[in-house]
Amino acid sequence: MSSKQVSFLENLKKVLPDESVVQDELVLSENSRDFGQLSEMPINPIAVVFPTEAQQVQQLMQLATEFGMPVISRGAGTGVSGGVHVLGEAVILNLSRMNRILDIRPDDEIAVVEPGVINHDLNVAVAKFGLMYAPDPASYKMSTLGGNVATNAGGLRCAKYGVTRESVLSLDVVLADGRLIRVGKNTFKGVAGYDLTALFTGSEGTLGVVVRAVLRLRYLPVDERDVSLLFPSLEEAVHGVQLIAKARIQPAILELIDHATIQVLDKQYSTNLSASGGAMLLARLDGYGAAREEEAIREVFADRNVVLSSAGSSEATQLIEMRRTSRGDTKDDAYRTGEDVAIPKSKMVEYVHRLQAAAKQERVDLRMISHVGDGNLHPTFSVEPDDVGDPLARLHRAVESSVRIALEMGGTITGEHGVGLIKKDWLPWEQSADVLQLQRSIKSLLDPLNILNPGKAI
């Protein structure tokens, strides 16, 4: 440890409670990375700070500014883009102990939370008022709301309810120099000044540290109907998505699962779905219109070659639960990469065909699930480690192709995972030099010493 680091930690321990500054090797190692699979190995941070109140975050940032010490803030670390990986000197600011739900105001339909509250815990707490917090990333049982805000997390229900940004009304943010500001408003509408709330949302800890959030809640649906639809082919399943749209049905959840993923589900859950279909749609209809929307879906597909789950059965609901965890359970590793592009909805079939061609060319296995309701695809590429002909290079080329093709079709390199470290090289493929420069300027404005999660996101 350098003398600067020693001195920084000495000063930190003077102002923070003993139990807040942890240097245990295991804790350092656990906090050195997220779920992202990076070729470069993370190193240990010099310490992990666990604040319990905003003032401690301010004290940390004041010292970090004084010492020029990089600070990486994080929650549960369930991100998959390496957004909190430690690659150089850094202290980790772990906000998981700031986990109080400060207020639930059912009549205002808002909740006020600290950043360490688990997404699912908020939903449990507000359900008794007939309310829900809508954004539901796959990690919702583990990930923190602060992390959700930092990545502008998506999930299954955003087809209908929007992503995290649409549920964030106000943020308390500790700036790089330790000042605490409050941006946004407590109301659903509000246009006073610039939209700084949206600027901080999704900025991956590079512009400030969120220490309190006012979140909009939605009505817990009075009714939910789940339908699964097995199609002979992926093409027909994608066409089915257009038919649902043309019937002006707005599902809360609309997932597409390809044949390879159906086979994985069959293996995991001892089902035999792959025998009856080439691709599957899973739709959840909710609210007062759920029953009529379910009827409408059944009418749309009545005379088509589609196997629908029977009305009232729990089959589709179970499938949605299986789907929710189908990528969460199988983490990426060096030989398996899950991607996250989004493309305009009409381009789905063409995209998949080109993706399949790219995978075939590189002899890489491909399976795919998609939040097809909003054009967000999660293809998973994998190779056998002991395969001939540099499998890792082929994997890498297939993944890059998937991103390039998405961009050629007017898509984006990341629908909901964030840029982190893993997608940083691709950002200039999507954004012009002027836009990149503008983002760097905004970063410099808010973090002139470049101590907030340096090197990430932009």
Next chain:
Amino acid sequence: MSSKQVSFLENLKKVLPDESVVQDELVLSENSRDFGQLSEMPINPIAVVFPTEAQQVQQLMQLATEFGMPVISRGAGTGVSGGVHVLGEAVILNLSRMNRILDIRPDDEIAVVEPGVINHDLNVAVAKFGLMYAPDPASYKMSTLGGNVATNAGGLRCAKYGVTRESVLSLDVVLADGRLIRVGKNTFKGVAGYDLTALFTGSEGTLGVVVRAVLRLRYLPVDERDVSLLFPSLEEAVHGVQLIAKARIQPAILELIDHATIQVLDKQYSTNLSASGGAMLLARLDGYGAAREEEAIREVFADRNVVLSSAGSSEATQLIEMRRTSRGDTKDDAYRTGEDVAIPKSKMVEYVHRLQAAAKQERVDLRMISHVGDGNLHPTFSVEPDDVGDPLARLHRAVESSVRIALEMGGTITGEHGVGLIKKDWLPWEQSADVLQLQRSIKSLLDPLNILNPGKAI
């Protein structure tokens, strides 16, 4: 005209077509202001520039940068906050001739538009595909989408569908120095880099000039049911809002109209609504759930002292149309001021009581309509010009009280109109010095010469 101004215009006319640079007195005067009622009289701009393509906007901004010439961009000028008032040397950039719908992609559920397209025209164009553009400010038949983006416009339907920001996916923006950048994405989801799209949205022409927008469309509802509910008192009407929420009904439109406004409607439309109620709610239920939501509302109020419009009648629909134009028709003048606060939904009764007390104390007439579904209130204050005891000073104090009380209750000074000029003095009541400074720094970053709508919004 100063020699700088002469030289600027000479240079401008060299690069732009003759018909694009207008100095006709009537046109100058028409373009000197919006619908906002400011005590200070606007002056004429030195010219009004009507570009027909983005490149002309770039050429204008290059020259403006060279000459340090302030540029105020505008659309139809239906704003009510003085956001495009001319108070000093300025050229007006009127984008109304850039009014092409560039593309409608029904399967992608997006439209690509130039900024001068009228909100309503886009809705007419996309209706044939079963789609709609959701944000519907009162001015939707006149106002431009560029103006809607500049003010992050709201409207009636945002109770369910969100404000303009939720429908803006991507923007082409000409920067102060004439560079053209594209921010955002063509997809519903996308988290690459900072949310610059949201930063430009609602920035009131102070950060750049929007020359193209990719807008998200929604499904045109398959069913719409309108219900009017007349309550004995305002208190009971507001309680009714909570009962609707507790039944987890999400109206597309939920408007509250007070007794004084009902009397105005009675006078305008020769109705006799005020005889049967003290306050009115107007609800529009839409989509597949419309019929069931209407049933649910009728159940909620079955045993209460509430007069509901009969099922299947057009009464409530007519009332919603009357309501849509009830403030648009009566523009503000020196003796009448319409306000635009938003407050947390639970505070509505308390707010109205305090508002009434403030109006009474200042002997000012008060009537009020409210987008009550999202807590956005539009009280209108008025005095008789020939009344004794400085009526304008009393009017001014009552208006200021309405804003202060909203802030005391955790509200905002502007729910949807924007800050413009008229609310600039109130912004420091809502936002801290640090937040104001941060916004000014962002402004300086994007507009170092302070030539983009200087003195507005922040």
